[in-house]
Amino acid sequence: MSEPNESVVREVTICNKEGLHTRPVMKFVDLAQTFESDVSVRSLESTEIVNGKSAMELMLLCATFGTVLEVTATGVDAARAVEALTALVVDEFSLDLPNT
Amino acid sequence: MQILTGKAVSPGIAIAEAVVLDAEELRIPRRMVTKDEIPDEITELDHAFATSIEEIATQRADVKLQLGHDVADVFNWHIGVLKDPMLRKDIVSLMEERNYSAAYAVSTVMRGLQRRFMQMKDPLLAERMRDVQDIERRLLRNVLGKSAEDISHLSQEAILVTHDLTTSQTARLSSTKIIGVALDVGGATSHTAILLRSWGKPAVLGLKNLSSHVSGGDTVIVDGLNHMVVADPDEATLEDYRSKRASFVKLIDALDELRDLPAVTTEGVRIELLGNIEYPAEAAASMEKGADGIGLYRTEFLFLGDEDPDEEEQFEAYCKTIAGANGNQVTVRTFDLGADKITQNKHFEPERNPMLGNRSIRYSLQHLEMFKVQLRAILRAARTGNVRVMFPLLTTLMELRQAKMTLFDAMEDLEETGVRFGRDLDIGMMMETPAAASQCREFVREVKFVSIGTNDLIQYLLATDRGNERVSRYYTASHPAVLRTIRDVIRTCAKAGVDCSLCGEMAGEPIYAMLLIGLGLRKLSMAPNNIPEIKKLIRACSLKKAERVAKRALTFETDAQVTNYLRAETKKLLPDDPI
Numbered sequence: 121m122s123e124p125n126e127s128v129v130r131e132v133t134i135c136n137k138e139g140l141h142t143r144p145v146m147k148f149v150d151l152a153q154t155f156e157s158d159v160s161v162r163s164l165e166s167t168e169i170v171n172g173k174s175a176m177e178l179m180l181l182c183a184t185f186g187t188v189l190e191v192t193a194t195g196v197d198a199a200r201a202v203e204a205l206t207a208l209v210v211d212e213f214s215l216d217l218p219n220t
Numbered sequence: 221m222q223i224l225t226g227k228a229v230s231p232g233i234a235i236a237e238a239v240v241l242d243a244e245e246l247r248i249p250r251r252m253v254t255k256d257e258i259p260d261e262i263t264e265l266d267h268a269f270a271t272s273i274e275e276i277a278t279q280r281a282d283v284k285l286q287l288g289h290d291v292a293d294v295f296n297w298h299i300g301v302l303k304d305p306m307l308r309k310d311i312v313s314l315m316e317e318r319n320y321s322a323a324y325a326v327s328t329v330m331r332g333l334q335r336r337f338m339q340m341k342d343p344l345l346a347e348r349m350r351d352v353q354d355i356e357r358r359l360l361r362n363v364l365g366k367s368a369e370d371i372s373h374l375s376q377e378a379i380l381v382t383h384d385l386t387t388s389q390t391a392r393l394s395s396t397k398i399i400g401v402a403l404d405v406g407g408a409t410s411h412t413a414i415l416l417r418s419w420g421k422p423a424v425l426g427l428k429n430l431s432s433h434v435s436g437g438d439t440v441i442v443d444g445l446n447h448m449v450v451a452d453p454d455e456a457t458l459e460d461y462r463s464k465r466a467s468f469v470k471l472i473d474a475l476d477e478l479r480d481l482p483a484v485t486t487e488g489v490r491i492e493l494l495g496n497i498e499y500p501a502e503a504a505a506s507m508e509k510g511a512d513g514i515g516l517y518r519t520e521f522l523f524l525g526d527e528d529p530d531e532e533e534q535f536e537a538y539c540k541t542i543a544g545a546n547g548n549q550v551t552v553r554t555f556d557l558g559a560d561k562i563t564q565n566k567h568f569e570p571e572r573n574p575m576l577g578n579r580s581i582r583y584s585l586q587h588l589e590m591f592k593v594q595l596r597a598i599l600r601a602a603r604t605g606n607v608r609v610m611f612p613l614l615t616t617l618m619e620l621r622q623a624k625m626t627l628f629d630a631m632e633d634l635e636e637t638g639v640r641f642g643r644d645l646d647i648g649m650m651m652e653t654p655a656a657a658s659q660c661r662e663f664v665r666e667v668k669f670v671s672i673g674t675n676d677l678i679q680y681l682l683a684t685d686r687g688n689e690r691v692s693r694y695y696t697a698s699h700p701a702v703l704r705t706i707r708d709v710i711r712t713c714a715k716a717g718v719d720c721s722l723c724g725e726m727a728g729e730p731i732y733a734m735l736l737i738g739l740g741l742r743k744l745s746m747a748p749n750n751i752p753e754i755k756k757l758i759r760a761c762s763l764k765k766a767e768r769v770a771k772r773a774l775t776f777e778t779d780a781q782v783t784n785y786l787r788a789e790t791k792k793l794l795p796d797d798p799i
Contacts, residue, residue: 141344142297149300175300176307176333184342 128198131164131190136212139184144213149175151208157195159205164188172205221454224427226402227692228447229413232422232472233465234379234400235458238440238451239371240431241382251324258315265311265322268362273302275358298355323363330356364436371396379440381431390415391521400442402449404431405689414725417747418502420472424449426689471797475752479510483755486762491737493755494551494745496723500537503544506748510755513548513606515745516671516723517541519594520555531593538601549606551671551745552598553650554591554623556612558583575685580613585622595630602642610648610671615655617662624666648719652676657705664716671745672709674724678702697726698782703735703774710740721745731786733757734793738770753797760793 134140140148152159152172159172163181165188170177172191183189189209193201208214253261280295301307307329314325330352337349371380374397383404385393390412393401401416401423416423422444434440434451441450441461445468450457483491494515495506503514522529522537529537542550558579571577584591598609611623624647634641651657652673664670674697679686681701684694696702706722713720721743726732728750736744737758746754769789776782791797 138344139342142348143293146293146296146300171306174304174306175297176304179297179345179348180333180336182340182342182345184345 125194126198127192127194128202129190129192130202130206131188132206132209134183134185134187134189134209137185139187140178140181142179145175145178147208147213148178148205149173151204152201155193155195155197155201155204157193157198157201159201160192160194162190162192164190221457222433222451224430224449224451225447226424226427226430226449227689228422228424228444230401230417230419230421230423231444232400232420233445233461233468234422234442235461235465236377236379236399236440238381238402238434238436238438239374239378239398240434240436241371241380251321252319253321255319258319261315261322262312264363265308265315265326268322268326268359269302269308271362272355272358273299275362276302294351298351301352301355302359323360326356326359326363330359371398374398379442381434381440383431385412393421394419400440400444401425402427402430402434402440402442404428414496414747415498417728418496418498418749420749426692472752475756476509478752478755478759479508481510481755481759483512483758485737485758485766486760487764489763490742491758492721492743493751493758494549494721494723494743495748495751496728496745497541497748500540500544502748503541503550504546505544506751507544507546507548509748509751511548511748511751514541514545514550515721515743517550517552518556519552520557523555523557528590531597534594534597535600538597538607539604542601542605542607545605547606549608551608551610551648551669553610553612554581554594554598555584556580575679581611581619581623582613585619585626588626591626592630592633595627596634596639596641599627599630599634599641599643599645600639602645603640604642607642608646608648608669610650610669612650612673613652613676614649614663615653617659617666620649620663620666646719650676650723651709652680654681654705657709660709660712661716664713664718667718669719669721670709670713672706672720672722672724674702674706674722674726677705677724678726681705696779696783697724697729697732698779698786700774700776700779700782703782706736707739707770707774714740719743728754730754730757730794730797731783731790734761734766734769734789735773735786736770737761737763738766738768738773756797757790757794 136144160169161172161178161181162169163183170181172178191202191205276295276298280292284292310329311325314320314328315322320328334349334352337346337352340346372395377397377399379400379402380393380398381402385403398421400421403425404427405425413423413425422442424442424444424447427449430449438452441453443449453461483493485491492512493510494513495502495509495511496516496518497503497506497514498518498521506514522534538552558574558577578586601607611620614620627647631641631643646668648667648669648671649663650673651660651670653676656663657677675686678695678697682694682699684691686692686695710720720741722736722741723745727736727744728746730753733754744754773782773785776785
């Protein structure tokens with residue numbers, strides 16, 4: 121069994137034009153909630169750390185195009201969570217795909 | 221049952237269930253609950269969350285069909301927010317730690333979030349403030365059930381209970397089912413009071429912390445005759461007030477029958493009763509009440525809208541007022557802007573002491589372009605009727621001369637551009653500062669008429685802010701200094717042959733009617749709703765008697781003696797009236 125509470129941190133830059141807006145926020149939250157780990161997000165422009173599973177807090181990050189985010193996951197599936205969430209950001213939140 | 225005393229600013233009795241508004245006009249019935257109620261409140265909160273999510277899901281499906289994904293995405297986020305455990309946690313902890321009701325906790329948390337969005341630099345993100353507002357309203361509606369509806373859609377008559385009302389908030393009450401108003405703050409002659417009186421909605425202000433005691437749906441009695449509010453009355457009190465209300469209504473109906481009779485003393489001396497108005501539509505309403513004209517048209521109310529009125533807009537408003545007066549004289553007062561909340565918030569950096577600041581004629585003379593626009597509009601409208609113009613709050617002769625010069629400039633402008641206007645309008649002034657009153661002799665040489673504005677005159681003579689409930693007891697028209705000042709102004713005007721009228725709230729208060737006529741006034745301008753009662757008084761009184769009363773009133777040393785004496789004399793004249 122690997123470390124139960126390992127923390128994984130990775131930086132990622134918002135690269136979609138509209139930034140962390142309603143649709144990206146919900147994609148992020150929906151994905152984050154599929155993991156058991158706690159997910160927190162910090163914008164490097166501020167010191168505030170928000171819950172990556174909170175639709176309201178992520179919106180309050182005010183992460184526009186070009187903002188660098190630090191995504192941290194803590195828990196059993198931390199590595200997978202960070203991998204998937206940063207990929208989502210890099211992938212511009214797969215915005216061409218319709219919402220469920 | 222709880223009885224609170226305040227200051228009645230609009231007479232009458234209103235009995236209905238309370239509607240409690242918070243500062244942003246959302247109805248929050250109760251702010252605090254007891255510890256035992258918290259679990260139930262949390263259950264209701266969770267229920268409201270669930271219902272709100274269901275509602276949005278339904279709406280999202282509809283919207284997706286009609287408008288496509290983009291709009292539906294916003295609803296996704298709404299649902300995301302409502303499912304957000306952090307949001308619920310914040311709300312619940314306010315309830316558990318501070319005994320907030322579910323509604324108040326929701327409102328507090330959501331208002332905090334709205335403020336944060338408002339401060340965002342990215343405009344697209346700042347727009348989310350509206351969404352947060354939307355979510356808040358939806359949650360509140362579901363927490364509160366039916367009681368959260370907007371007051372403009374009340375299904376039954378109600379009493380509005382709140383901390384304070386701005387003038388523009390008050391302005392919107394005219395078309396609602398709000399029949400009475402009870403406020404925590406407020407002295408007697410703010411614009412709020414003036415509006416409420418003119419609509420005949422009973423109101424008591426200065427009730428300290430009433431709004432935190434009363435919950436939405438509680439029965440409340442507003443007793444605008446005795447300066448009282450009764451919350452949650454017992455059956456006997458309620459019964460008592462129902463019959464009091466009935467006799468008051470009967471009295472008002474009887475007064476309306478006086479409408480077509482002239483205001484004459486028993487000897488046949490004619491007294492002109494005029495209306496004080498804020499809105500063009502009130503001109504016709506004043507005539508309905510039996511007014512002989514409009515003695516004070518407060519034009520600054522044009523500024524209540526979101527945008528400042530241009531010349532055309534003003535011209536139209538003035539014409540409408542003049543038409544409403546139906547051939548009777550209309551005295552237009554130029555803008556009295558500056559000291560009220562509207563302009564302090566909107567136009568200026570707040571002044572430390574606005575009542576002694578850049579207000580009224582001073583403001584107009586410092587904003588000559590705006591002033592000229594108004595004067596042009598007045599001049600153009602003056603062609604359509606019998607119009608006079610007067611300047612407010614003069615303290616020096618130079619101001620009067622400058623104001624007149626600006627008026628003549630405006631005439632020249634119009635002449636040059638070939639626009640037709642009414643050239644022969646009389647120019648007058650408000651006598652409402654101690655400085656002008658003591659220099660009355662000089663002023664009357666340069667005006668055609670004088671209107672004594674007692675609201676400001678009293679405030680400046682007695683050094684009392686009329687809107688400050690902590691000192692409102694010092695604010696009284698009965699102060700001997702006020703009486704003597706009024707007497708002297710009337711005398712000076714009479715000697716100079718200058719038309720003199722009085723247009724403060726004092727003119728509409730029954731106990732002062734005999735005094736004012738006895739002092740020599742033949743023109744009184746008041747809230748239209750006061751006209752019938754003052755007329756009834758005048759018709760019951762002889763000029764001789766009034767003169768005796770005035771003479772006696774001026775011999776007293778204190779305002780209390782004056783008030784008691786005048787009240788007793790008025791009561792003798794009309795024993796059946798609830799004065």
